[in-house]
Amino acid sequence: MAGTGQKGKETFKDKDKPTQIRYSNITAAKSVADAIRTSLGPRGMDKMIQASNGDVTITNDGATILKQMQVLHPVARMFVELSKAQDIEAGDGTTSVVVIAGSLLSASQKLLARGIHPTTISESFQKAADKAVEILIGMSVPVTLSDRESLLKSATTSLSSKVVSQYSGQLSPISVDAVLKVIDPASATNVDLHDIRVIKKLGGTVEDTELVDGLVLEQNVSHIAGGVTRVEKAKIGLIQFCISPPKTDMENQVVVSDYSQMDRILREERQYILDICKKIKKAGCNVLLIQKSILRDAVNDLALHFLAKMKILVVREIEREDIEFISRTLGCRPVASLDHFVPEHLGLSQLVEEVSTGTSKVVKFIGTATNAKTVSVIVRGSNKLVLEEAERSLHDALCVIRCLVKRRALIAGGGAPEIEVSLRLMEYAQTLAGMEGYCVRAFAEAMEIIPSTLAENAGLNPIAVVTELRNKHAQGQKTAGINVRKGTITNILEENVVQPLLVSTSAVFLASETVRSILKIDDIVNSQR
Numbered sequence: 001m002a003g004t005g006q007k008g009k010e011t012f013k014d015k016d017k018p019t020q021i022r023y024s025n026i027t028a029a030k031s032v033a034d035a036i037r038t039s040l041g042p043r044g045m046d047k048m049i050q051a052s053n054g055d056v057t058i059t060n061d062g063a064t065i066l067k068q069m070q071v072l073h074p075v076a077r078m079f080v081e082l083s084k085a086q087d088i089e090a091g092d093g094t095t096s097v098v099v100i101a102g103s104l105l106s107a108s109q110k111l112l113a114r115g116i117h118p119t120t121i122s123e124s125f126q127k128a129a130d131k132a133v134e135i136l137i138g139m140s141v142p143v144t145l146s147d148r149e150s151l152l153k154s155a156t157t158s159l160s161s162k163v164v165s166q167y168s169g170q171l172s173p174i175s176v177d178a179v180l181k182v183i184d185p186a187s188a189t190n191v192d193l194h195d196i197r198v199i200k201k202l203g204g205t206v207e208d209t210e211l212v213d214g215l216v217l218e219q220n221v222s223h224i225a226g227g228v229t230r231v232e233k234a235k236i237g238l239i240q241f242c243i244s245p246p247k248t249d250m251e252n253q254v255v256v257s258d259y260s261q262m263d264r265i266l267r268e269e270r271q272y273i274l275d276i277c278k279k280i281k282k283a284g285c286n287v288l289l290i291q292k293s294i295l296r297d298a299v300n301d302l303a304l305h306f307l308a309k310m311k312i313l314v315v316r317e318i319e320r321e322d323i324e325f326i327s328r329t330l331g332c333r334p335v336a337s338l339d340h341f342v343p344e345h346l347g348l349s350q351l352v353e354e355v356s357t358g359t360s361k362v363v364k365f366i367g368t369a370t371n372a373k374t375v376s377v378i379v380r381g382s383n384k385l386v387l388e389e390a391e392r393s394l395h396d397a398l399c400v401i402r403c404l405v406k407r408r409a410l411i412a413g414g415g416a417p418e419i420e421v422s423l424r425l426m427e428y429a430q431t432l433a434g435m436e437g438y439c440v441r442a443f444a445e446a447m448e449i450i451p452s453t454l455a456e457n458a459g460l461n462p463i464a465v466v467t468e469l470r471n472k473h474a475q476g477q478k479t480a481g482i483n484v485r486k487g488t489i490t491n492i493l494e495e496n497v498v499q500p501l502l503v504s505t506s507a508v509f510l511a512s513e514t515v516r517s518i519l520k521i522d523d524i525v526n527s528q529r
Contacts, residue, residue, distance in 0.1 A: 017522075017523070018522035018523060019112070021521065021522055021523055021524060022112060022118070022519070022521070022522065023109070023112075025073075025075040025518055025521055025524075026105045026106075026108070026109050026518070028073035028075050028076040029073075029075050029076055029078065029079050029101070029102065029105055029518060030102050030105055030106060031076065032066070032069075032071065032076045032079040032080070032098065032102070033079065033098050033099055033101060033102020033103075033105075034102065035065075035069070036062050036065050036066065036095055036098055036099070037095075037099050037102070037453055038457060039060035039062065039065065039095055040095045040096065040099055040161075040450070040453050040454065040457060041161055041453065041454040041457050041458065041484060042160045042161045042165065042458075042484050042485075043454075043457045043458040043459070043484050044060050044095070044161055044457050045060065045457070046058050046059060046060045046163055047059060047060060047065050049065065049068045049069070051068070056385065057385070057388065058163065058385050058389060059163065059388075059389055059392060060095070060161065060162065060163065061094060061095075061162070061392050061393075061396065062083050062094035062095030062096075062097075062098055063083045063084060063086070063087040063094035064392060066079065066080040066083045066084075066094075066098070067080065067083075067084070074524065075518055075521070078514055078517070078518065079098055079101065079102075079514070082097060082098060082101060082510055082511070082514045083095075083097060083098050085510055086506060086507060086510055087399075089502075089506045089510070090399065090403050090500070090502050090503045090506045090507070091395070091396055091398070091399020091400065091402060091403065092158050092396050092399055092400050092403070092499070092500075092503050093499075093503040093504070093506070093507045096450060096503075096507050097506075097507040097510055097511050098511075099449055099450065099453060100446070100447070100449065100450065100507060100508065100511040101510075101511035101512075101514050101515055102449075103446040103447070103449035104125065104443065104446045104511060104512060104515040105515055105518065106446065107442040107443065107445060107446040108121050108125070108442070108515060108519055110442065111438070111439060111442055116435055116438070116439065118519040118520065118522075119520075120435050120436070120439065121439050121519055122516040122519050122520060123436075124435070124436045124438075124439030124440055124443070125439065125443055125512050125515060125516055125519075126512065126516060127436070127440065128425055128428075128439070128440045128443035128444070128512070129443075129508055129509055129512035129513075131424075131425060131428055131440075132421045132425060132443075132447070132508045133505045133508060133509060135420065135421050135424045135425070136411060136417055136421060136501060136504050136505050136508070137409070137501065137505070139411060139412075139417065139420055139478050140409040140410060140411045140501040141409065141410050141411070142408060142409050143404060143408050143409060143410045144408065145180065145185040145188075145404070145405065145408070146185065148176065150410055150498065151176045151180075151401055151404060152172050152173065152176055153496040153497075153498050154400050154401070154404060154410060154498050154499055154500055155168075155171075155172040155175050155176055155397040155400055155401060156168045156169075156172045156496065157400075157413050157496070157497050157498055157499055158393075158396050158397050158399075158400040158499070159171055159172060159393055159396070159397055160497075162389065162392075162393040162396070163386070163389045163393070164206050164386070164389055164390045164393050167205075167206040167207060167209075167390070170206065170207055170209060171206070171209065171390070171393065171394055171397055172397060174209060174210075174211045174377060174394070175394060175397035175398045175400075175401055176401055177211055177375075178196045178211055178375050178377060178398060179191055179196070179398060179401040179402060179405065180401075181213065181373070181375045182195040182196060182373045182374060182375060183373065183405060184373075188405050189405070189406065190402070190405065190406055191398075191401070191402040191405050191406075193395075193398055193399070193402065194325070195325075195373055195374045195375070196374070196375055196376075196377060196398060197215075197216070197325060197374070197375070197376040197377070198376075198377050198379055198391055198394065198395070199216055199218055199362065199376060199377070199378050199379065200379050200381070200387050200388070200391055201218075201357045201358055201360060201362065201378055201379070201380055201387075202358055202359060202360070202380075202381065202383070202384065202387060203357060203358015203359045203360075203380060203382075204357070204358050204380040204381075204382070205380065205381070205382055206379075206380060206381055206386065206390045207380075208380040209377065209378065209379050209380050209390065209394075210377070210378050211375060211376075211377050212364060212366070212375065212376045212377070212378065213366075213375055214329065214349070214364065214365045214366045214367065214368050214375075214376065215325075215326065215329045215330060215349075215364070215365040215368065215374075215376055216362050216363070216364055216365075216376040216378055217289075217315055217318070217322075217326075217362060217363040217365075218360075218362055219315050219316060219317050219318060219363065220315075220354070220360075220361055220363070221313055221314065221315055221354045221361075221363055222299075222304050222307075222308070222314040222315070222316060224301055224304040224305065224308065225301075225304060225305040225308040225309070226308055227304065227307070227308040227313065227314060228308070228311055228312070228313045229313065229353065229354040230313075230351075230352070230353040230354070231286050231287050231313045231351070231352045231353070232350065232351055233348075233350065234286055234287040234313075234348070234349045234350075234351070234352040234365070235284050235285050235286055235287065235343075235346045235347070235348060236285070236287040236288075236289065236330050236332050236346060236347040236348070236349060236352070236365070237280065237283065237285040237287070237288050237289065237332065237335065237341060237345070237346050237347075238289045238291070238318070238323070238326060238327060238330070238332045238333070238334045238335065238347070239280075239288065239289070239290055239291065239334070239335050239341065240291045240323075240334050240335065240336045241335070241336060241337055241338060242293050242296055242297065242298050242299065243273060243276050243277065243290070243298070243299045243300070243303040243307075244273070244296055244297045244298070244299060244300040244303060245269040245272060245273070245300070246272075247295070247296050269302075270302065273300070273302055273303045273306060274306055276303070276338055277303060277306040277307055277310060277312075279338055279341060280307075280310075280312065280341060281310045281312065283341050283342055283343050283346065284343050284346065285312065285341075285346055286311065286312055286313065287312070287313045287315075287349070287352050288307065288312050288313070288314050288315070289315050289318050289326065290314065290315070290316050290317075290318060291318045291319075291320065291323065291334070292316075292317045292318060292319060292320065298316060298317070299314070299316055313352060315363055325374060327347075328372050328374055329365070329368055329372045329374045330347030330348070330349060330365060330368055330372075331347045331348065331368065331372065332345060332346055332347030333345040347368070348368070349365045349366065349367055349368050350366055350367025350368075351364075351365075351366045351367055352364070352365050352366075353366075357378060357380070358380065362378065377394065379391050379394060400499070400500055400503070403500035403501075403502040403503055404500045404502075406502055407500065407501055407502045409500070409501035409502075410498045410499070410500060410501065411498065411499055411500070411501045411504055412478075412479040412481055412492045412493055412497065412498060412499075413481060413492055413497040413498055413499045414451075414454065414481025414482045414483065414484070414492040414495070414497045415450050415451030415454050415455075415469065415481050415482045416469075416473075416478070416479055416480060416481035416492050417504050418447045418448065418449075418450040418451055418504075419447075419448065419451050419466070419469050419470055419473050419481075420473055420478055421444070421447050421508070422444045422445065422447040422448050422470075423444075423470065423473050423474060425440055425441075425443060425444035425447070426441060426444045428440060429441040429444060443512075447508075448466055448470075451465065451466050451469055451481075451482055452465075452466050454482050454484065455482055458482070458484040458487065459487075460482075460487055465482060465489065468489050469481070469482065469489050472489055477491070479491050479492055479493045480492065481495075481497065483495055483497075
């Protein structure tokens, strides 16, 4: 009996295991936050990521870095998911959200060391996060979508920390115009970024990036038999059937024994294709888009020869996923069988032409007749790395404008909102009793990580800068922030450094949510699968 009692005591004695697990989790997550902390802000460093197949990516976009990083620890993976969640919700602030979460974890580690229970810390952090969101909303400035100047400022701020920041003058207006063209500014509450088609073309510089009010296809025009490359007043047909001789089933075959039968088959094939081409011409179509086919050639050389003779411009290999976008933009219906190829299903465009862009060509459809809420952007870059980073930066700028459509309010940048939240939370912590006030104060101190990191990355003295910034905010200068270019504290709104309210509120909310779930974990168990 005594032995059994002893055994029972032993199983209960292991109290420090949850503490060790918590510390191990916090350390793993903090190491991820520290890895991308240096890439925060306009003076942040870039990371070079090398894939196992030798592909190299240069970026300082938090979500991209974490997505491509090889993270093994399950809790560190939560930070990757956190960054992804911020990317989906706001599109920008993916580095900030991880840095804030890392700082909150450091604060909670200190609180745990002082013997405060994880649940108490978790609940206090929730309270602090709600209060922080309230403070941010209180210091925000409402904005209307007709105020183009404010939209440009926020897009430029987003681009200022990217590799292609020197081209923000070109990319900001493109992102603002693209979003405003695909929504109705009066009633829109969200933006579907699938309505903005981004095409990457190597050659030229980022300055050559252009917005096309219409459609751009990467596929080339068929030049076989002197095919047409420019059509005015185009009537466009989009077909999903094949203009090539039918094939037998997979396991069947036709055996031809003499020449006369061979000639007859070729004659029939020719007649069959000619009939299809004549029906297409009869419908009044002069631009034909042909969907890619897997089982057999969507169109053969003979068909292209006939279509060229009929002065029909042909674009082949249209991808299946592009069909919906093309249909909406041109106002045409995808036709799956020849019987349904009628004039009513054709789309209209003022001009269709093949245009050279650097080393390759694209097909532009300009002046589409429909009121399609779609646009295309051709992104250019001198090499693959710059091109990909330009596309990522443009995506972030589009997301910033989308945030303003979702929630029409702006907030100062440059560490101003974080230091304001920190100060107000310190005051709020004075009103709370016991452990709660202590935890809220720790949350407030953790928020100072953003201005501190901004200053550090810009080569300034973080302690002196954050102290001066705190002092300015205590005097009531709510919009005082770190001016990285001048290396001083200035009114950040005068420097046009603004960001959408949604970016800041979502960062605080998501970071505290992740930290709370990490604190609640007290054991890691391997499953049987």
